[in-house]
Every structure is written in C-alpha cells, then in structure tokens.
Amino acid sequence: MNDIILLISSVGAGFLGAILGIGGGMIIVPVLTLWLHVDIRYAVAASLISIVATSSSAAASFLKDHLTNLRVAILLEVGTVFGAITGFLISSFINASYLYLLFGIFLLFSAVMMFRKREDSLSQNDHSWSKRLNFASSFPTQRGDFVSYKVENVPLGLGFMYVAGILSALLGIGSGILKVLAMDGAMKLPMKVSSATSNFMIGVTATASAGAYFIRGDIHPQIVAPVAVGIIIGSAIGARALVKMNAQVIRKIFVILLTIVSIEMMIKGFSL
C-alpha cells in the first residue's frame, strides 16, 4: 500500500513542481520521512534520482526556448559538482537530526524566497572571466526581437553554486532557488535566462551525489521507482496544465504548506 501512496504523492509532487517551477525534492523528502517514516538518507537519495530524471527530460524544452546560456551553465556546473562532492562527504558523518533541522530551515528560506520580488536586470558590465569565456549573449522577447546581456560577478556566482551543490547532496533537492538567486542576484543575468540555465544545470548537480549514493547502496528500487515514475508522469501533466491554471493562487497555498512542513521537519529533528 505504501508504494501506491508514494506513487500518487509523487505524481502530485511532479505536477506541483512543474506548475510552480520548483523541483519535486522539497515535497517528496517530507512525504517519505514524515508520512511513510523512511530514514531521511534513503529519502534524500530517492529524491535525487527523481531530480536527475525530470531535469534530463526537460533539458530539450529549455534549450528550444533559446533562454539557456550553455557556456555559463558549464562553468557553474564546476561549482555545483564540487559542492555535491562536499555535501556527500558531510552526509557520511552528519547525524540524521541535523539533516531534518537543515531541511526545515531550507524550506522556510524557500517559502520566503517564493515571495521575493525578483528584479529583472540587464547588465552592461562584463566581468573579465565572462569576456574571456564569451558569456555575453542575447535572448528572445515576446515581441520577437533579441535583447543582449552581459554577465557580472562570475566568481561570486561560482561560490554560490558550490553552496547550492552542498545543499543539493545533503537534502536531496535541486537547489534551484539558490541557483537562481546567484544568477539573477549576483551575476545579473536576466530573470528568464537564469531560470532556464538553472533548470538545465540541476540534472548534473543531482547526478554527482546520486551516483555516489547509488554506489554506496542508499538507493532502493522499492522507494525510487514509485518516486521517479510518479514525478515524471506528474511533471508531464503539470507542464500541460500550466497555461490553464492560476499559478499565483497555488503558490500562496503552497507557501503556507511549506511553512507547516518546515516546522514539522524541525520538530522531528529535535525529537531524534
């Protein structure tokens, strides 16, 4: 029965993830741990596999929109992959109760960030690394013309990505919120470019730690199969429903849910 519950929850997580532009990890880890009482380390590993699946299958649509900056993505993947290695190392020594607490704090942070008014910037200053690696590019607008942009603060962005990688490996999340914060906050990339580039990178970040967890033996088909299959189905339905739904209302309800779950995760962390 638990696997059917998990399959249905994962379809829901994939659906919500597609509508709200978040990964399913924030939803699926609490479902597994709080509801089905699975150890958080198995939950994190299962969630990472589902992130690899959704990110890899969506990469084509992100690229087709001409919004992803491939060159920026490749450089920043250096930060996230080495962050993921560090996160995996920490996970080998950290107590499960700290993972719950960290997850709870991250969910609260995410709830706040979902209400953040993102400022769309269009930088005219090109960082020396950006010049060297030819990062400046352009993206299409709804009017059909192209807008050029440059890239600032590349080393700071890389540092943020390292932290995003650590959190991804520790908590089984895509860290999209942190990646976007680094790209449009620090590197001044246009909002649409940073969202698309972040989504494109998430699969590589997640596979770094997912591979290590897999070889360590933390990935069990009975948990991973319903999660991965459910999230793939849910996100495919969500992407189609996106145009018909009022994402703003769903977002507000989700933020309330996120806050409640974050408190529950912290309580569980203290009780262990």
Add this chain to the structure above:
Amino acid sequence: MKDSLFSLELFIAKFLRYGVYTSAFFIAVGWILISLKSPEDWSQFQQYHPQPLSDVMLQIWATQNIGYLVSYAGLTALILLPFIRVLMTSAIFIKQKEYLMAAIAGVVLLGLTFSFLMGFEL
C-alpha cells in the same frame, strides 16, 4: 559558431529525453517484478543500514531476483545520462576548437567521476 553549438546541444537534449523514458521504463518494470515476487516490507527502510551496492548485487545474483536486476540497470542508465551529456558537450567544444570551454567541461567530468568513486570509498 554559437548556433551550431546550440543545435548540437538540442540534439543531445532530445537524446537525453528518450534516455530518461527508456530508463524509467526499466525501473518501472523492475519495480513491478519485485512487487510480484516479494511482499512489501517498508519497515526495513525506517532505519539506515548502509550496504554497498556490490554486496546488494551479489545478494540479488544469489537469489536470482530479476526485478532488482532490471531496475538497477535502469537506475545505472539514468545516473549516467547527465554524465554523457557533459561528455558530448566537451566533444563539441573540442570540435569547435574552443579548448578552454572543453577543459572546463573536462573538469566537470572529472568531478562527476570523482564523486561516483567516493561511493566506493565511504
């Protein structure tokens, strides 16, 4: 130069999409086979018992549980997909004589390889 990079990447991305669907199919079939053969026992996941994949594989081999083999094959393919994407991207950069970008992609590949190896060590 950027456009040809883009169209090649798009080709890789489409390949990845079909790769995900194929590996998800294997994972799902394996899961159904496991469920048919053995009753569900979730209590084993409530406590963390680290057991290396190599041990798990030997156990599966001994019990001849095909469901596990099929789903682990799907999982392996899925985890390797992003690795293949970076590998192909670095090959494209080399072909376009963009050696610095190819080297950066190479560092990502090294990082990924290193992280997989860490699963054996710890």
